[in-house]
Amino acid sequence: MLGVGTFVAVLGLTATASTQINERFNVLSATEVTVESAPQDESGVDSPFPVDADQRVKRLNGVEHAGIYWPVQLDQTLAVHSAPVNSLAADTQIRVVAASSGVLEAAEPLLTQGSLFNTWHDDDAQRVAVIGTGMAARLGITTLETQPAIFIGDEAFSVVGIIDNVRRKADLLLSVVIPRSTAEEMWGPPASDVKMIISTRLGAAAQVAAEAPIALDAAHPDHYKVIPPPDPKALRTQVTGDLDQLFMLLAFICLFVGAVGIANTTLVAVLERTGEIGLRRALGARGHHIAAQFLVESGILGALGGLIGTTFAILTIASVALARNWTPVIDLEIVAAAPLLGWATGLLAGLYPAWRASRIQPIAALRR
Structure with missing residues (x-):
């Protein structure tokens, strides 16, 4: 028996x-497309994404959210700490990610406090940040009612949202996410490792993967490397x-x-x-x-x-x-x-x- x-x-x-x-693979893996900029010369410098890359891709049929992101290369002297000053140990490195608002929307985060930064924050290069609950605990931030801030070097960023979980891009939970335009204004445009994440409706990923490079640069679609989702079947x-x-x-x-x-x-x-x-x-x-x-x-x-x-x-x-x-x-x-x-x-x-x-x-x- x-x-x-x-x-x-x-x-x-x-x-x-x-x-x-099977259903989860269809919903998550089959609805995510990644686009990378490919080096085009001997210097190894990537082709930049256009300023309106998010809007260009979002016009494609089947696209739900799209956004550009890259890890900010900070100088060794630019430590991340909370306000009032509470620096972490000297050997502790906190990852800072510059992202457009579409990246946070594509990640489908679960907010515990506050809100995500939006296109207005991105367009006006606002000094705001979104962090995960684990990062908030490390920085000693327990609530947003006191309008806490974190410092990257001597620059203050208001924490507008704390996220508990994400359906995509889990590494965002261990990073300080700031608007793309803010990072460009403070530290200049990225030299490499720039990517775009695109979330699509179910069944549209293959089509979006084929059309995204053309939407980004119709004259040079080969400047972008598209990583489509794996075959769900x-x-x-x-x-x-x-x-x-x-x-x-x-x-x-x-x-x-x-x-x-x-x-x-x-x-x-x-x-x-x-x-x-x-x-x-x-x-x-x-x-x-x-x-x-x-x-x-x-x-x-x-x-x-x-x-x-x-x-x-x-x-x-x-x-x-x-x-x-x-x-x-x-x-x-x-x-x-x-x-x-x-x-x-x-x-x-x-x-x-x-x-x-x-x-x-x-x-x-x-x-x-």
């Missing part, structure tokens, strides 16, 4: 979980295959444990019923008759256990799916074959005990 029930439950829960993973197949192999192995291990339990139970029954076996042998039963008796018993035990275990497995799958608000996926062929699998497992588990029983001599058995 335990072996077959666990076998069916594991396979059913694997199929159910795989369905949810291939990725889904790989992940599902890995899960199936892993949990199939676990399911067979559970089934093996159940078989050992049946073998142990049958062997104990043989030892306890030695007198009965001796009596049957004395009345004319042959060894194969005794073996057949115990094989039938272990087979029936396995079939009943498989039937009961399958019932509990279906209830388990349905309960887990209901609790997680998932769609239960149950293979009817596995459900139908589970009692037969239990019967076969019972027969295999009963082979050795049945052989032991058939070898018992009637005189020795009656003496006991």
Whole structure:
């Protein structure tokens, strides 16, 4: 019962979980496009994105959000600290990211306090910043009601928002994010490592990936390297295959444990019923008759256990799916074959005990 029930439950829960993973791959991985500027000369300097790059890409059909970002290369003397001055240790490096407002929108953050900076902050080069909860704790910022500020060198930035989580660009949680125009005004345009992140509607990523370089620079689309999302079908197949192999192995291990339990139970029954076996042998039963008796018993035990275990497995799958608000996926062929699998497992588990029983001599058995 335990072996077959666990076998069916594991396979059913694997199929159910795989369905949810497929949906998440479709929603996240299949809706994200990254564009990088490619070096065009021997100096290795990247081609800059146009000032209105966000607006150009957002005009494409299927695009939801788009934004430019890059890590700000700060001088060693420009430490990040909070106000009042509370510098971190000298060897601690806090990453500063310059980003347009579209980057934060594409990341789909979960705000705990405040708000994100918007196009107005970006257009007017406002001294504002958005940080993650972990970064806020490191800088000693617990609330925005006191209008806290952080300093990059001697320049003050008002913290306008604290985010707890993001669906994309998880590295933003460990960074101080400031407007793109502010970074350009203070430290100049970036020399390299400039990227654009684009979030699209489901099914539009491939088309957007093909059109984005042309929208950015119709004369030189080859100046940009586009990283489209991975093929969701291939990725889904790989992940599902890995899960199936892993949990199939676990399911067979559970089934093996159940078989050992049946073998142990049958062997104990043989030892306890030695007198009965001796009596049957004395009345004319042959060894194969005794073996057949115990094989039938272990087979029936396995079939009943498989039937009961399958019932509990279906209830388990349905309960887990209901609790997680998932769609239960149950293979009817596995459900139908589970009692037969239990019967076969019972027969295999009963082979050795049945052989032991058939070898018992009637005189020795009656003496006991």
